[in-house]
Amino acid sequence: MTAVDTNSVMVGSSTSTSTDSGIIGYLNAWLMTSDHKRIGQLMVIFAVIWTVIIAVVGTLLAVERIDATSALVDSTSMLQLFSLFRVGLIFGVMAPLMLGVAVAIVPMQIGAQALAFSRGALFGVYIWLFGMVIVGASYIGNGGPGGGDTQMVDLFMLGMGLVIAGLIIVGACIATTVLTARRPGMTLAQTPIFAWSALVTSVSLVLTLPVMAGALVYLAIDHSYERVAFGGNEGIADWIGWALTAPQIFLLAIPTMGILAQVVDTMSRGRQPIRGGLLIGIGIMSAALIGPVTQSSYSLQTESLAEVAKSLAPFLLFNVLPILGALIVLALCLLAIKKEKVELDAAFVPAFVGVGMVLTGMVGNAAQRINNFELANTVFEEAVLVYIGYGVVLSALGALAYFGPKLWGRTMPASQVIGLGLLGLLGVVLAALPYYIAGFAGQPASSASGFDYSGPTWLWNLVSAVGHAIFTLVVIAFIGLAVKSFRSGTIENDAVINSSLETATVN
């Protein structure tokens, strides 16, 4: 692992405050901290809470669809739940999980004394959190895209604006740290691979989220006044829908590659044969950012040869090229494992499984964008999101198991981390795979009742509900395990070996 401790320098005053002033001082030390480890942990904690909420919503949505002829929840609420699942998974789970881990770890990896503009980053975390609370409240009050309550829809757009602003600020702080605060002598090419992936993701978010913000400004003003130009509340999903699907969500999955490569880097003692290839692979994935900035998704039109020729290049660029990047990273990781006699790190399992799920989702996205398959507006799209979103969560759990000892000084039990990783794999596959099948059968997206198609409709939805439920339990179990381990687990005794900066440089 490539990390140095910056905590002793940055939180000395905060720690003393906590012991001096009891609970108030303790809270103050956490909530007003400028220590990047604590800021990152705050973001991860809130994101994990959102993960549990979203996984429960996913379970509810699948349960509701088991019997397509009856409805437990009224149709208006169902639409809001579908929207909440998508928005929450992307902006409440994927983005903050990855950025939170990066905030906590990246400064240590590059030998920086602190996160650049750490108070700004803390401000960003609070803006994001406040925005997500507002978004959640607006959904409860029948807001959100297509919502029936005018004021709540306005509140939704305000909340989304805050969420975007918060993520941009945090992303800008991470990118600035990597670009300006590397230890003397460390070039960008020598940057630890996770820090590199965090840089790529951060810059990508700084460039793409403002595009969504621009659309939101129009939507908010239109909704407040005229409600004609942008279609009022019904138009929201049309105008910001591109930000809630691929290739935008690929950008949030980039750090999963960095986490896996970092774990493998330690397992192979930094002897990655083609380290530059990892940087290139991760860089290639960021090609996806060109898609979102055009505010569109790109499909392969197969009606005629001319249509194919016209749509092939953008289809390959935005949907297939990121897969190539992910495959390069995966192949190089496996090559390093094969070449060196490695000892399995427990964090490898959730990290590897997470990348596998992300890759499955990316391949599914490419298939979904081929018009001939007629998968648009089916549950196939939801399955793609679940594969990528839950894959990111699994990867983040791997990151916590891997980097946790550097944050808390204690390790997690390997067998339980591996077990939860494999159980998480089962949960994701059960939650998403049935909807790949149901998508081909024509089960409509964002619809809980009134659909029928040949095949065991109830079975796919039941299996998916079980998968979501398993995943929810995995996340909760991991939280319990992490809290127990990091409070009273085995003390990390090879910190010097695993934390040496040498592994950050090319061997």
Add this chain to the structure above:
Amino acid sequence: MNISANALNAGPQASARRQVLVLTGLLSAASAMLVGSMLAIWLQFRANAPLRTSSDGSKMLRDWLPTNTKIPEVATNTMMITIVITCIMAQWAIYSARRSDFKHTSLALSVVLLTEVALINAQLAVYLQMNIGIRDGSYMLMFYSVTATMLALIVFGMGFTLLTLFRSFAGRLGDRDLMSAHGLYWYSLAVIFAAMWFVVYVQK
């Protein structure tokens, strides 16, 4: 919880390399993407506007800019010139600060502040002279959205100038990172404004 009891000691002190400048560059890029996306939607709406016959009946026009709406070109062109002047003054401040010239740095930043007030004043004058309601149609709604976003970026820049000016008054001329970042922000804002000026005020 024994935080980092077994972790390594802090690494060697790394010199922060122009952190404010890099952060400003990133946020300037974000601002460019924000306004750029709004202009892209503006152009999309304009391209999709229905066709109508011109008043003399000789050609077909896009029914985008309402016929009774006049854009005050003197004020908008003055804004474009003013923002260029702002950039020159910001560069003057950087030049003076490098030579530890307190008087000229403060003077240059004060002029920057003045031009920013002029920009806001000009924008308000444009609103008053156009006298259109935000509810009157798509064009009006989008016009106010784009220009108000630009105005917000200018107001943010004004805060940036005030911060730089206060630090200059406090004698911290050695903080060239901040001064350069201030200049970079205004250069990028000038480019963003130029794009908006061309699309909204020139091409309409």
